[in-house]
Each structure stands twice: as C-alpha cells, then as structure tokens.
Amino acid sequence: MRTSELKEAKWWKPTERGKILCTLCPRYCEIGDGQPGFCYIRQNIGGKLYSIGYGRPTGFAIDPIEKKPLNHFIPGTSTLSFGTAGCNLGCKFCQNWSISKAKFDETYSVDASPEDVVALAKKYRTPTIAYTYNDPTIFGEYVIDISKLAREEGIRNVMVTAGYVDKEARKEIYQYIDAANVDLKGFTERFYFKNTFSHLDYVLDTIYWLKHETNVWIELTTLLIPGENDSDEEIIEECQWILKNLGDSVPLHFTAFHPDFKMRDKSPTPHSTLLRVKKIAESEGIKYCYIGNVLDSKNQSTYCEKCNALLIERNWHNIKFHNFYKGKCTKCGFQIPGIFN
Numbered sequence: 001m002r003t004s005e006l007k008e009a010k011w012w013k014p015t016e017r018g019k020i021l022c023t024l025c026p027r028y029c030e031i032g033d034g035q036p037g038f039c040y041i042r043q044n045i046g047g048k049l050y051s052i053g054y055g056r057p058t059g060f061a062i063d064p065i066e067k068k069p070l071n072h073f074i075p076g077t078s079t080l081s082f083g084t085a086g087c088n089l090g091c092k093f094c095q096n097w098s099i100s101k102a103k104f105d106e107t108y109s110v111d112a113s114p115e116d117v118v119a120l121a122k123k124y125r126t127p128t129i130a131y132t133y134n135d136p137t138i139f140g141e142y143v144i145d146i147s148k149l150a151r152e153e154g155i156r157n158v159m160v161t162a163g164y165v166d167k168e169a170r171k172e173i174y175q176y177i178d179a180a181n182v183d184l185k186g187f188t189e190r191f192y193f194k195n196t197f198s199h200l201d202y203v204l205d206t207i208y209w210l211k212h213e214t215n216v217w218i219e220l221t222t223l224l225i226p227g228e229n230d231s232d233e234e235i236i237e238e239c240q241w242i243l244k245n246l247g248d249s250v251p252l253h254f255t256a257f258h259p260d261f262k263m264r265d266k267s268p269t270p271h272s273t274l275l276r277v278k279k280i281a282e283s284e285g286i287k288y289c290y291i292g293n294v295l296d297s298k299n300q301s302t303y304c305e306k307c308n309a310l311l312i313e314r315n316w317h318n319i320k321f322h323n324f325y326k327g328k329c330t331k332c333g334f335q336i337p338g339i340f341n
Helices: 114-123 136-152 167-173 189-196 200-213 232-245 271-284
Strands: 012-014 020-022 042-045 048-051 060-064 078-082 128-131 156-161 179-183 217-224 252-256 289-292 310-315 318-321
Touching: 020 048, 048 136, 078 114, 114 128, 114 136, 128 136, 136 156, 136 167, 167 200, 179 200, 189 200, 200 217, 200 232, 217 271, 232 271, 252 271, 271 289
Parallel strands: 078 128, 128 156, 156 179, 179 217, 217 252, 252 289
Antiparallel strands: 012 020, 042 048, 060 078, 310 318
C-alpha cells in the first residue's frame, strides 16, 4: 500500500538515534525505519509513523451492549462492534488472540472509512458504536474520526479497553467517548508484568482519570484466572482501591477464564470462584457486582441498592425489565447510577 493511502499517525516524535518514538501508550516503542511497534499496526515508513490499521477493521458484528460488558449503559440495546488487528498488550491469556496477535498480512480485513462505519450504525439502527475485540487505543486516530462523526449523528461511542494509554493521547482519544469498560486484569504489578508485559499503575491512572476528569461512564472487568489473580487478598485490595478512588457505584464484573493462547495449561474458572469473589466485593461495599461468561441469572441481574427489588433480569445477554423506569426503581424511587436513556 502506498503511503499516500495510509493515515499518518499522531503521538510520535523522531529520536536522536534516527528512529521514531511512539508516544501513544506507556510502552513508548522506539521504532526503526520499516518496522512496526509492539502493537503491529503503527509503523515507521520513511521516517514517519503511520497508523496502518486506520480504515481497516477485521469485520463488524451487532452485539448486545451487555456483551461489552456494560450493564448500566442503555441496557437492552444493540451496538455496532469492530476492531482491527494488533494490540499494545501481550496478554498470555488473551481470549481474542487470533485478532489481537495478528498482523494485517495474517488476518482478514475490510476497507471502511469513518463515514462508512457511521453509515453502517445508522443502517442497522444501533444507538452506539463499540471499539472492541482488540484494544482500540492502538487505532486511536480512527476512533477519534469515527466518534466525532457519530456524535454529530446522535450515535454514542463505547471503548472496550485495557486502559494502557499515554496521559496526553487519551485526552484526544476519549474526546467523544460516552462509555468505557476497562479491563482491570489483576491487582498486582507482578501479574501485569508477567502476564501482560505492561504495568498496573498506568492502568489505574487511566481509570482514575476517566472517573474524575471526563464524563465517560465507566465499568470495570476482571477476568479471573485460577491461581493467578483470584486470591481473597488480591480481590480485597482491588475492591478497596475502587472504593477509595472511584466510589461504591462503579459496576464491577468478574468473568470466567477459559484456557486459550499461551495459557492452555490453566483450568477454566470454577463457578464457585466467581461466587466467592462477588461475595467479597459486596462485603467490602461494592454496590453493583456481576459475574460473567457463565449461566447465572441471579448474579448477573441488577437489584435496587435501597430496597433490593429486581430491576433488570439478565439471562446471559437476554434482559427483562422489572420495577424499572428511566433509571429509577419504581418501588422506592431510588435513582440507579448509570445512563439509561
């Protein structure tokens, strides 16, 4: 592909050693001519950095918003979902590794301009577009251009992300984002460094920034891997950090792991583990805790924190409303935190 057909990237600068420093994420790759960064889709071509994932998604799907997972953001609606190849993390347990660990010459992709993506959302009448499957941070330029157009058309934007992004870059990327589910993959630096080749503190900083310096609705997800990030002590520490820094009303999802990619030797997460950590989170003070990737309607449903009435019944991704209108419990009038219209 000619460089005239490629999108020149934001967030980079030349180095004294004749390379390019990518400043999109805290990996800060120093990239030689002709080489890609760690994510595969940001490449130095002739001394300039190009976003070779721009306009080249690996396909589209219409998903329930609950699949992101987002339980307190316009529940019961559908979202136009897509991603690209590549990722800026190296998770050994990646559940989407066939996409996130692929280069463009190793996976199928389609051509889609920002206008094409928004037109597709309008065609299928989805109220949101979700940037997902791999981490949308790495195609931030594409996110900005699509989300700006979508906002103008009254379509909301959702990021599903690991939150591993530079402090300056994130200000632009999240400019038109309405909701985000951030994967808080564990709660020790050891886990992050060993299993994702990244660092916990940068992720926590992004989550804190989203909560306190933006209008983005946030929910958190931790994929529980047996023997790696599922101890009582780690779950308690994670919940205490959330309560201290975000408050008690940010929804927290604990989801089941299945053996994949470079962690095929691990066992799937037992249902009992999900129930145990949910009980810990609630005993610590988390108001809205859910479990996922299993069949368990009771522990995936939303209840009023004031009177305990069933509000949103979930059976996997199928939902049914009870005692609920415009975000309020109709039994006691309590306003549930979230965006419901």
